[in-house]
Structure formats: C-alpha cells, structure tokens
C-alpha cells in the first residue's frame with residue numbers, strides 16, 4: 538500500500554489491544570474533581586453512579602489499559618474502521634493537500650459512540666448492573682448505548698433532549714428496536730425535570746438537563762447505573778482506539794498527518810482521533826497541529842473560561858476542571874445536537890491548557906455547505922457534527938492551495954447523517970441561519986459558576 542491507496546484497512550490481529558491514557562503523559566498532573574466546598578472528590582464517591590471498574594479507569598494514570606477480549610470481539614464486527622483518502626474532495630477543491638478521514642460512520646449505530654458504549658455495557662455487566670440510564674442529545678449516544686446494553690443483557694432508559702426528540706424521531710425507533718426505552722427530556726418523572734419545567738416551561742431541553750434526570754434516576758433505582766457518552770476520562774480513553782488505528786494505517790502508507798482535526802462537543806471523538814498523535818508531540822517525535830472544532834453557537838474553548846463547573850444543570854456531578862460557558866447555558870437549537878454541550882472534557886481542557894492543541898469555532902451554514910461539498914464529492918453524507926471537522930479540513934486544504942504547499946490532513950468523520958436529513962433540508966431550502974455566542978452573553982452564562990471553587994492561582 539502507498540499514499541495513493543484510497544482505503545487503508547487493518548486485520549483483527551492489527552486492532553489495538555490496549556487503550557491509550559494520555560493522563561500518564563501530561564507534564565503537570567490534572568486537577569481533581571471537587572465538591573462544592575472545593576474538597577477533592579474521592580473515586581469511591583463516583584461508585585454511586587458508575588461501577589467501580591469504570592471508576593478505576595476514570596482515575597487511572599496507567600499509560601496503557603488492556604481492551605478485554607469480549608469487547609474486542611464485538612468491536613471487530615465493524616472495526617478497525619477504514620482510513621479513507623478523500624480523493625473526490627481533493628479534486629473538487631483543486632488542492633495539493635492530501636485529505637484523509639477516519640470513517641467512524643460504519644458502526645451499526647452510525648457513529649464513534651459505540652467505541653465506548655460496548656465497553657461501558659461490558660464493565661457494567663461484569664459488575665452486576667441490571668439496568669442503566671443515560672441522556673442523549675442528537676440521539677447518537679442513546680442508540681449506541683442501546684446496542685451495547687442489548688449485547689450485554691442490560692435494560693436501558695434514555696432521556697433524550699426535547700429538541701432532538703422532536704427533530705429526530707427515527708432515532709427513538711432505533712433505540713426501541715434495540716430494546717431501550719426513550720423519553721423526551723425534561724420529563725415530569727424526576728425532580729430535576731420538574732424543577733426545570735417550572736423555571737423554563739418552554740425549554741427545548743439540553744444535555745445538561747437530561748444528564749441530571751438520568752443521574753437522579755440511576756441513584757434512586759435499584760441495581761441501576763448511569764452511562765455517559767462523552768466528557769469523562771474513561772469515555773475518552775475508550776475512544777483512543779480511533780487514533781491508535783489511524784496511526785497504524787498511516788504507517789502502512791508511509792505517511793504522517795501534518796494536521797489532525799476533530800469536531801468537539803464534549804470532546805470524545807476529538808480526543809479519540811488526536812490523543813495518540815498528541816502522545817508523539819509530548820514525546821517530541823513529531824509535531825502535528827491538532828485542531829478541535831466547536832460550533833459558533835456553543836464555543837466553550839474559544840469563548841469560555843477554564844474553571845470548575847458541574848457537568849449538568851442540577852449539579853449532580855462533581856465539579857470538573859474544564860473550559861465552560863456555565864452549566865446553565867442553553868445553546869441555540871443548531872442541528873449539530875451532539876455539539877450543544879456547555880463544557881469541554883477535562884482531559885481535552887488540560888491538553889489545551891498545556892498548549893498541545895488549538896481550538897476554533899465555526900458557524901453552521903459554512904459547516905452544512907462543507908457537508909454538501911463532501912457528500913457530492915465522496916458520496917458519504919456526514920453527521921452535522923462531523924461537518925464541523927470537514928469545514929475546518931476544507932479551510933486547511935484551501936490554505937494549502939493558496940500557499941501552493943503539499944500537506945497531509947486527517948479528520949475524523951464521527952458519524953453519518955442519514956438520520957439528520959432535516960438539517961440538510963433546512964440548508965437546501967435556505968432556512969438555515971447562523972447563531973453566534975454573544976460576548977455579552979458570557980457574563981450572564983457564567984453567573985451560575987461565580988460562587989463555585991476556583992482552580993488554584995497560576996494553574
């Protein structure tokens with residue numbers, strides 16, 4: 538195989554046998570999660586919502602964590618995912634750049650989220666969990682965990698953000714097909730849901746609200762645990778299989794990417810594609826640019842602050858050190874539902890703090906235009922979330938053209954958009970508008986964290 542190869546595959550024995558934990562390689566240790574008084578939260582406290590085997594991964598600083606055989610065998614049904622060269626897109630742009638993408642859309646649920654859904658359900662099964670609860674934004678995580686729970690024989694209830702529940706009815710049907718129950722959040726079944734409805738009766742819902750509901754349900758029901766689809770360390774850990782495979786695939790064609798791009802909602806697919814390459818940056822063996830792309834409507838890294846904040850509206854989670862717009866922030870109803878989250882994963886936030894990555898924010902009309910270009914050049918219809926990575930890759934490819942420079946671009950195609958065609962419809966009918974986070978909004982959106990503990994000065 539050489540760099541002209543348009544699809545690079547790996548065999549089962551070439552699939553990674555361990556996940557990569559970037560926490561082992563940071564020059565400064567990460568700040569711990571804390572409670573409202575600023576005291577570090579001990580790992581055991583997380584045992585109320587997650588099984589202890591996942592809590593151990595959450596706090597681990599081991600560099601490599603073995604992937605259990607049972608998990609590997611299930612992932613092998615669709616992994617390793619192809620590394621594809623977007624020759625059609627290169628031609629359409631007339632760029633000298635080589636554009637590659639990791640195709641995570643090939644999983645049965647249509648996105649990268651199965652990479653953590655399968656191991657989370659597995660670790661819950663061996664810990665004796667009988668029922669799980671979770672939230673879902675665009676519906677990708679709910680479908681992925683429905684599949685994971687089905688394979689491991691665990692019941693599942695999904696709290697789905699109302700805006701997506703309405704916009705994406707087909708996702709509910711997938712969850713139900715795989716045996717899960719799916720509710721529009723906020724519901725009146727939880728105190729968190731009832732409180733939100735009393736304060737904001739017209740709310741479109743948000744991931745923060747749905748998380749509160751799912752956690753409340755988990756802690757108040759027997760043999761029930763909660764599963765989170767992004768943000769936490771163990772979730773990002775499971776996603777590193779993406780970048781580990783990509784490195785092997787690039788090795789086969791004798792190339793190494795100059796730029797690595799991922800869209801960033803809670804940060805998991807971005808971490809998945811980029812952390813194994815950031816390991817090389819930390820080791821000093823190569824120095825690729827690493828770019829996280831967030832939506833202009835929810836720009837936590839480019840406009841937010843690095844602070845302690847809760848992961849959810851009702852503040853059920855410990856306070857996490859992260860870039861945030863404030864846990865009460867409810868972003869505009871953009872079509873990339875999976876990117877409508879107020880905060881960025883602590884591991885990604887820490888890596889940004891250490892200068893290991895860049896962030897940019899893009900408006901949705903440019904992203905849908907990029908998705909259309911990609912769909913017409915490559916045939917694949919990307920998820921609206923993934924279109925943010927594509928738009929950034931197109932900007933890079935156009936810059937390469939202007940500079941007359943060759944470069945190798947890698948982006949993560951986090952999922953397909955076959956169930957998100959209503960966004961495409963709005964775009965094609967000219968009804969799509971851009972939403973920007975107004976700098977004046979920041980003070981208001983951060984008001985909810987002003988009395989929370991602060992990271993130590995100089996951090």
Ligand SMILES: *Cc1c(COP(=O)(O)O)cnc(C)c1O
Nearest residue numbers: 677767802803804805806875952
């Ligand atoms: C959930 C989702 C995202 C955003 O979540 P991250 O944790 O930031 O990866 C991006 N793309 C797709 C297709 C998703 O389903």
